[in-house]
Amino acid sequence: MQTALRTPEKADYKAIVAWISDKKACSRWAGPSVPFPFAAANLPELLAVEGCSSYCLSDSDNRCVGFGQFWPGKQGAVHIGRIIVSPEVRGSGAGRLLCEKLIAKAREATGASTVTLRVYRDNPAARSLYSSLGFSVIESESTDDLLFISTTVNRSRKAGA
Numbered sequence: 001m002q003t004a005l006r007t008p009e010k011a012d013y014k015a016i017v018a019w020i021s022d023k024k025a026c027s028r029w030a031g032p033s034v035p036f037p038f039a040a041a042n043l044p045e046l047l048a049v050e051g052c053s054s055y056c057l058s059d060s061d062n063r064c065v066g067f068g069q070f071w072p073g074k075q076g077a078v079h080i081g082r083i084i085v086s087p088e089v090r091g092s093g094a095g096r097l098l099c100e101k102l103i104a105k106a107r108e109a110t111g112a113s114t115v116t117l118r119v120y121r122d123n124p125a126a127r128s129l130y131s132s133l134g135f136s137v138i139e140s141e142s143t144d145d146l147l148f149i150s151t152t153v154n155r156s157r158k159a160g161a
C-alpha cells in the first residue's frame, strides 16, 4: 500500500467520524474526555492535548485511512495515542504503516528515544501490533484495564557506532 503521513484536513475528520460506531468504541479510541456522538468540526478541539501533533495516513488517492497523535510523555519520552485505522482497510497493513511512520515522525520531531502508549488489555489486535513493533509492558504503570507500554531506540546502534 502506497501511503504517506500528512496533516489532517476538514474532510479527513469527517471520514474519521464514520469510523467510530458507538460510545464504547469512542472511549476506547480517544479516552473518556471525548463525548459520543461528536461533530467532525469539533474533533480537532476535542482531541487537543497540550503539545500534541495530529497526523493522517493517506493512501495513494490521498484518502485518509488512518489517524494518530503524539504529545510529550513522561521523563522525556514521546507518547502516542488515538491510533485508528478505517474499518474498510483493517487487516491489510495500514495500522502497521501508520504506527511505523508516526513513531518515526514523533522521534524526529521531539528527539525522544523512548516512545510510550496506552492500550486496553482486551484489545488483541492493537496489542499484537504494538508487541511486533517492539513495545513491552510496564506493569507498574498499568491499570486493570489499560496497559502502559514502551519502546526505546538505541541511538548509538541506530547511528551505526
Ligand SMILES: CC(C)(COP(=O)(O)OP(=O)(O)OC[C@H]1O[C@@H](n2cnc3c(N)ncnc32)[C@H](O)[C@@H]1OP(=O)(O)O)[C@@H](O)C(=O)NCCC(=O)NCCS
Binding pocket: 028, 029, 082, 083, 084, 085, 086, 089, 090, 091, 092, 093, 094, 095, 096, 097, 118, 119, 120, 123, 124, 125, 126, 128, 129, 132
Ligand atoms: C489496532 C488497529 C489500528 C490495527 O490496524 P490494522 O490496519 O488492522 O493492522 P494491520 O493490518 O497493519 O496489522 C498489523 C498487526 O496487527 C495485528 N492485528 C491486526 N488485526 C488483528 C486481529 N484482528 N487480531 C489479532 N491481531 C491483529 C497483527 O499483529 C498484525 O500483524 P500481521 O499482519 O503481521 O499479523 C485497528 O484494528 C483499529 O483501528 N482498531 C480500532 C481502534 C483501536 O483499537 N486503536 C488502538 C488504540 S491503542
